[in-house]
Amino acid sequence: MVEQPHSEWARRMDENLPPDLHHHPRGGTRHYDHNGNECTFGRWGELIEARKPVYPNLDEVTTEEMDRRRACVAAGVDPMDSSWWKLGDTVVGKVNVSTVWLGLDHQWGDGPPLIFETMVFGGRGKLADAQQRYATREQALAGHAEMVRAVRHADRWRFWMSFRVALAVIIIVGILTAYTMAEPWGALVTCAAGVAALFGAAFTFDHVGVS
Secondary structure, rough: EEEEEOOHHHHHHHOOOOHHHHEEOOOEEOEEEOOOOEOOOHHHHHHHHHHHOOOOOOOOOOHHHHHHHHHHHHHHHOOOOOOOOOOEEEOOOOEEEEEEEOOEEOOOOOOOHHHHHHHHOOOHHHHHEEEEEEEEEHHHHHHHHHHHHHHHHHHHHHHHHHHHHHHHHHHHHHHHHHHHOOOOOOHHHHHHHHHHHHHHHHHHHHHHHHO
């Protein structure tokens, strides 16, 4: 059963819709609601209109916020809960992993409609602008968790590479300084203190982790 719009403006939109706009070029429908059900273009449109960030702690409710809340009510979703469309939003260091409902089928080959998407913002290397799409909410939630793990693993790898370089520099500088000084013990003690501080930072990073 194809989900119908809840609001009058969306129903009018469906009535005036060109027939080919709702159908996918590879066959079948193009639009799906946040539960994975086929829906009309108007139903998809009213959900997209309601798909905006929630700001529950505003000191003053702005006109824009009131419009957003009305759109949510018209679409039949909770205006104070964005989890129906925003499945995950995780910050790892300077990297943001976001998973959302798209509703527009991005499947261009064989297979089920792809209506959820995970994107990485601020990643490096293979994770720079990494993207993954899914057919179901369950796949999207699992994919989000997997992408977060990949970002954290990459962050740890970069940290430990930097750690090794810093450790080598401290040891080399300490040895050279001790070799050239008349009283080398002071340089060696300073070098040992630097190594201890570096290991302390590594322990904190590895056990506390990143946000």
